[in-house]
Amino acid sequence: MSSTAGQTYLDQFPAEAKVIKAAFWSSFMALAIGGLLGLVQALHRTDVLRFIDSADYYTVLTAHGVLLAITFTIFFLVGIFTWAVTTSLDRGVVDIRFTWAWYIMMVVGTILVGVSILGGVVDAIPTYADVLFTFYAPLQAHPAFYVGLVLFVVGSWLAGADWFRTWWAWRKENPDERIPLPTFMALTTTLFWYLCTLGVALSILVFLLPWSLGIVDSVNPLLTRTLFWYFGHAVVYFWLMPAYMMWYIMLPKLSGGKLFSDPLARVVFVLFLLLSTPVGIHHQYLDPGIAEGYKFIAMTNTMFLLLPSLLTAFTVVASMEHGARQRGGTGYLGWLKALPWRDPVFTGMALAGLMFAAAGFSGMINAGMNINYLVHNTWWVVGHFHLTVGTAVALTFMAAAYWFIPQVTGKELWSRRLALGQVLVWFVGMTFMSNAMHRSGLFGMPRRTAEPQYQGFDFEPAVGTVGEINAQVALGAVLLTVALAMFLLNMVMTSFNDDSDSLPANTYAGTLSGPEDSPAVLDNLKLWTAIAVVLVIVGYTLPLASIVDSGGLFGPDIGGFQLAIETDPALVLESVREVMP
Secondary structure, rough: OOOOOOOOHHHHHHHHHHHHHHHHHHHHHHHHHHHHHHHHHHHHOOOOOOOHHHHHOOOHHHHHHHHHHHHHHHHHHHHHHHHHHHHHHOOOOOHHHHHHHHHHHHHHHHHHHHHHHOOOOOOOOOOOOOOOOOOOOEEEOOOOHHHHHHHHHHHHHHHHHHHHHHHHHHHHOOOOOOHHHHHHHHHHHHHHHHHHHHHHHHHHHHHHHHHHOOOOOEEEEEEHHHHHHHOOOOOHHHHHHHHHHHHHHHHHHOOOEOOOOOOHHHHHHHHHHHHHHOHHHHHHOOOOOHHHHHHHHHHHHHOOOOOHHHHHHHHHHHHHHHHHHHHOOOOOOOHHOOOOOOOHHHHHHHHHHHHHHHHHHHHHHHHHHHHHHHHOOEHHHHHHHHHHHHHHHHHHHHHHHOOOOOHHHOOOOOOOHHHHHHHHHHHHHHHHHHHHHHHHOOOOOOOOOOOOOOOOOOOOOOOOHHHHHHHHHHHHHHHHHHHHHHHHHHHHHHHHOOOOOOOOOOOOOEEEOOOOOOOOOHHHHHHHHHHHHHHHHHHHHHHHHHHHHOOOOOOOOOOOEEOOOOOOOOHHHHHHHHOOO
């Protein structure tokens, strides 16, 4: 923990604070645009209010997914991790120019991606990218979309290099010290980010970008899809790790106590490094080109990921209980009343953690092969990831912003009361929306479509009606948009506040059991990275070899096409024949 008492982050690291503030505002802008587009989707799909063509729905869905799942989350992450490394090491970055360079690269990548998607609805922009967040082939995007993604990811790689450079400089001065916990969390997360993004980098640079440029004539859709999910599941934990960090090092402090166990926290992050990547095939249970045995192995590996989540639940709740009892809480459950529920930072993070527990239960359904067949590609899946990235991550980030923005600007939060109302409205809105989405998935309501109302077919929910479920989704989306507006208003008004001398010091939670209570091997990042690489090789070598052997490296002469809506079955069949001769 930084030894400088009574100072904000801006006081300690003014240069780094400017970069972090810029990253946070980039994150907020992506959240604002992506959140508004989410409302458009919800109202259109539930047929409450339609003012866009159904063909444009897929452009909106692509922007919503990319801006929220990639841009919003990762911009906030690089800000949080830069804070964590510099604060816990009590030193600035090695070269602030390098820090600005990777931030600017991420911004340029975001602009390229955004403009290429916008071209789907603006005739004056000669680009297109109606490929959704997953950008599956043979749907094809403009080359600018793929180049933008590459720049953004490379920028995040350089951010990780920046944190490692800072740690290496610290280690030369402190060769016998254990890695401070926040830095350890940032570095282990960076290592598995390097590992998991190899899949998407390979997919884009070797296959999709050359294909989009016309350098190669065809791609293997199953191969590129598998490479995407090699990255696609691990990226979920890349979003979650900064949220986990906040739960470990901020929630205990806000509760009035200390982190229950530093060693357990390190074990959790090591487990995520080892287990997060070789499980992506569990997103492909219905893909016919992958053998059932590989899918079973992916399912087994995925179930092991429950362990770090359960360890987190135990450690964080135990830390909160310790803090509550320090504040005078008593009884088996009475200590809950002693927690600082009027603090929007604490309440937002605590409610986000509660939602993540619910997401864990629906995630177990997704991971199991037999039950997954029931909910695969239904609205259940959408409900699940709105509990994870939409609440566990997004609500934690918004709550954390109420503490971090004053720290990096030196300005008092404009309205704590509005902030508290905002986290509660978000929680209620997501409760309505995710509940309805999970229920609709159980009776087969499809995802990824602007028109779920099939002619001559009626969905039959066990409880309630389709109309009631659609109303819940629409109501939830409206409440989430209101909460988003409340958050953005608070952030904007805070930026116009006067500087304050009464802000809390830049600190994080101490520990009841510190790093000295854990074996030094936990800090051996080379060992854990090597094991993670071996597990990835074991998990993916044979499935990828089988896919290439059966479908070829560049596929069976499959060209690209742009998404369109056809209502005449004969026209649909003709379109398929054109792209798959």
